[in-house]
Amino acid sequence: MTSRSKEKVAAAFRKLFRSPEKIDNDGAGPSGSPARRGLFRRHRDGVGPAETAASLPASPAASTLSKKKAGGANDVRERAAAVRTRRLMKELKEIQRSQDHRPNPVFTVELVNDNLFEWHVRLHQIDPESDLASDLRELNIPNILLHLIFPENFPFAPPFMRVIEPRIEKGFVMEGGAICMELLTPRGWASAYTVEAVVMQFAASVVKGQGRVARAPPRSSREFSRRRAEEAFRSLVKTHDKYGWVTPSLSDG
Numbered sequence: 086m087t088s089r090s091k092e093k094v095a096a097a098f099r100k101l102f103r104s105p106e107k108i109d110n111d112g113a114g115p116s117g118s119p120a121r122r123g124l125f126r127r128h129r130d131g132v133g134p135a136e137t138a139a140s141l142p143a144s145p146a147a148s149t150l151s152k153k154k155a156g157g158a159n160d161v162r163e164r165a166a167a168v169r170t171r172r173l174m175k176e177l178k179e180i181q182r183s184q185d186h187r188p189n190p191v192f193t194v195e196l197v198n199d200n201l202f203e204w205h206v207r208l209h210q211i212d213p214e215s216d217l218a219s220d221l222r223e224l225n226i227p228n229i230l231l232h233l234i235f236p237e238n239f240p241f242a243p244p245f246m247r248v249i250e251p252r253i254e255k256g257f258v259m260e261g262g263a264i265c266m267e268l269l270t271p272r273g274w275a276s277a278y279t280v281e282a283v284v285m286q287f288a289a290s291v292v293k294g295q296g297r298v299a300r301a302p303p304r305s306s307r308e309f310s311r312r313r314a315e316e317a318f319r320s321l322v323k324t325h326d327k328y329g330w331v332t333p334s335l336s337d338g
Contacts, residue, residue: 162237169239173201176280192284197232202239205249206231206284212292217256220298226251231287232262232311233280243274246283247314256296259321261314266290267330270322 177194184190191210197203207228211218221229230249236242246269248262257265267273268286 165238169235169237170201172240173235177201180281191288192228192281194280202235204233204235204280206233206280208284208288211288215292217253217292217296217298221251224251224298226298229253229291231284233283240276240278242271243269243278244280244283245269245315245318246287247311247318252299252309253291253296254299256291256294258291258294258296259314260317261310261312263314263317263321264290265321267325269318270325272326273330 177196180194184193189209192206192208195205195207197205207230209228211221211229220226229251232247232249234245236244246264248258248264252262259265264287266286268278268283
């Protein structure tokens with residue numbers, strides 16, 4: 086082989102085994118294009134974790150698990166709603182049956198805007214010897230109107246109950262008509278308690294606390310509303326959670 090032939094072969098080998106960097110720098114051949122240079126760099130430097138994750142499709146197992154969790158949460162809510170509905174339907178029927186068979190029922194129930202989860206309860210009878218009963222007779226007030234709202238997790242949580250009218254002083258009745266009664270708090274509640282038990286407990290408590298119908302305008306300028314009652318009740322629960330339940334003297338209401 087002549088020296089000229091040897092030089093040609095050597096040049097061919099050098100061209101064949103030139104590094105990607107050299108090719109990139111020269112810009113010769115197909116690899117000189119920007120896309121090819123980016124491809125060489127990706128292979129040379131490696132692909133970052135975020136880029137790799139973004140390029141991968143979502144795991145079927147993870148997607149299935151997410152759907153199962155969402156479906157499980159929906160199932161729990163649906164079962165809770167079914168339990169609440171069945172329980173309230175049963176209690177409502179029993180109360181209405183009792184009302185139909187008693188000429189003078191202790192209390193009566195009506196739904197608020199046909200909503201099964203919101204009741205008006207009219208308490209017609211309390212201790213006739215009490216001062217509160219005397220006030221009701223004197224002012225010709227036929228009953229005490231109570232408002233009950235049943236939460237989504239009833240009967241495993243208590244209803245919220247307040248006095249709407251008349252306005253009552255003392256008797257464990259607070260601002261907005263909220264009621265200071267341990268049975269109505271999460272700590273004092275039990276799922277076995279019925280609406281009848283709640284109403285009868287209130288009838289006893291309001292007399293025990295020497296409740297009276299308010300004659301003078303309220304001393305507080307705060308509004309008499311459900312919102313105010315809920316605020317007062319939340320404050321009450323926090324206080325009793327901290328210090329416990331101690332029955333106050335009757336003079337304290």
